[in-house]
Amino acid sequence: MTTPPMPPAAERSGASPVRIGALVPLTRPGWAEAGRHLLAGIEWAVQECNDGGGIDGRPLELLVRDTAADPEKATAAVDELARLGVAALAGEYHSVVARSAATRADALGLPFLCSSAVLDALTGRPTEWVARLPPPQSRGWRVYADFLLGAGHTRVAVAAEPSVYWAAGAGILRECLAPRGGSVVALDMRGLTPAQVCDELVAHRATALLLLVGHPDPALPLVRSVRDDRRLAGILIGAPAGQPELTSWATELGVDGAAVPFLRYLPEHLGALGLRVGAALRERLGEAPSFVAFEGYDTITVLAGVLRSSGGDRARTAAHWPRVSVEGTRGRIRFSRTPGDSVWQWAAAPVQVVDRDPADPGRFRILHSG
Numbered sequence: 545m546t547t548p549p550m551p552p553a554a555e556r557s558g559a560s561p562v563r564i565g566a567l568v569p570l571t572r573p574g575w576a577e578a579g580r581h582l583l584a585g586i587e588w589a590v591q592e593c594n595d596g597g598g599i600d601g602r603p604l605e606l607l608v609r610d611t612a613a614d615p616e617k618a619t620a621a622v623d624e625l626a627r628l629g630v631a632a633l634a635g636e637y638h639s640v641v642a643r644s645a646a647t648r649a650d651a652l653g654l655p656f657l658c659s660s661a662v663l664d665a666l667t668g669r670p671t672e673w674v675a676r677l678p679p680p681q682s683r684g685w686r687v688y689a690d691f692l693l694g695a696g697h698t699r700v701a702v703a704a705e706p707s708v709y710w711a712a713g714a715g716i717l718r719e720c721l722a723p724r725g726g727s728v729v730a731l732d733m734r735g736l737t738p739a740q741v742c743d744e745l746v747a748h749r750a751t752a753l754l755l756l757v758g759h760p761d762p763a764l765p766l767v768r769s770v771r772d773d774r775r776l777a778g779i780l781i782g783a784p785a786g787q788p789e790l791t792s793w794a795t796e797l798g799v800d801g802a803a804v805p806f807l808r809y810l811p812e813h814l815g816a817l818g819l820r821v822g823a824a825l826r827e828r829l830g831e832a833p834s835f836v837a838f839e840g841y842d843t844i845t846v847l848a849g850v851l852r853s854s855g856g857d858r859a860r861t862a863a864h865w866p867r868v869s870v871e872g873t874r875g876r877i878r879f880s881r882t883p884g885d886s887v888w889q890w891a892a893a894p895v896q897v898v899d900r901d902p903a904d905p906g907r908f909r910i911l912h913s914g
Contacts, residue, residue, distance in 0.1 A: 585840025
């Protein structure tokens with residue numbers, strides 16, 4: 545007869561759980577691969593928390609809701625989770641979806657720690673209820689613009705789909721390039737085929753094409769078309785939003801997906817905690833964890849510390865954001881606010897511009913840090 549494994553210490557206590565709602569894109573049209581990595585980090589941190597005694601003996605209970613990159617679905621999930629008595633919300637990858645969730649959480653007085661979305665205006669007004677781990681888009685995309693200028697790219701084209709997030713990114717690039725004599729040409733993907741994009745790049749004499757579009761379509765067909773066009777042999781393809789980070793990019797594109805710089809929110813070297821968590825996430829995912837997985841883990845690490853101090857009370861949780869000082873996988877996490885910020889922000893979040901090495905697409909090269 546096999547003896548069943550002992551449940552975690554927090555579950556053995558019999559105390560009522562502390563519930564956290566997790567918003568994650570797990571189905572199309574959401575970027576499900578990013579959602580899978582985000583959820584893996586969140587779940588692993590919850591397991592570790594419960595193995596260590598939970599929240600003062602009370603287990604953390606995770607209630608996961610799939611947003612599928614749908615703002616309305618996310619808003620409905622926030623309402624449902626609030627009714628179910630969650631102490632806080634965690635997660636979300638897509639910026640426009642996170643904005644809807646954050647706006648609703650603010651209206652309901654429900655603490656929300658955003659794991660991975662970077663849109664500057666995460667809420668339409670300043671709020672005490674929302675905090676965020678990744679750097680705001682204006683910081684990260686300025687770092688990317690610095691990389692482009694340093695590499696000599698002043699004639700930049702952006703293949704863009706309609707989106708507040710993509711429009712904001714293109715605007716940041718224009719602001720950064722214009723003082724240096726640079727220009728940004730917008731190519732509206734609602735009316736262009738990949739082949740027509742190639743013609744536009746030649747006509748505008750662009751030296752870089754940035755993909756401000758969804759993955760896998762039309763991002764992957766665009767890459768293939770540009771790589772196959774001999775007229776564009778020297779052009780840089782970039783993807784600031786991070787599509788090349790995940791395994792499916794390399795699997796689908798092979799060497800064509802290499803040398804496509806993207807933004808990644810990792811330090812140059814992980815510390816002991818990051819290495820330990822990275823090894824556990826690799827085993828859990830069956831592949832190398834992306835920075836999104838580390839963001840998920842850090843989200844729960846922060847929330848667990850805050851909930852221990854607040855006892856799970858929502859108002860006390862939100863009031864604790866400015867007192868957070870937690871060692872995460874990517875550095876010590878503290879929140880602050882500057883004029884113009886609508887939410888509490890981890891100001892020291894690391895930012896890199898990285899690509900996949902053409903000689904070994906499974907290896908990443910750090911091209912620039914900021």
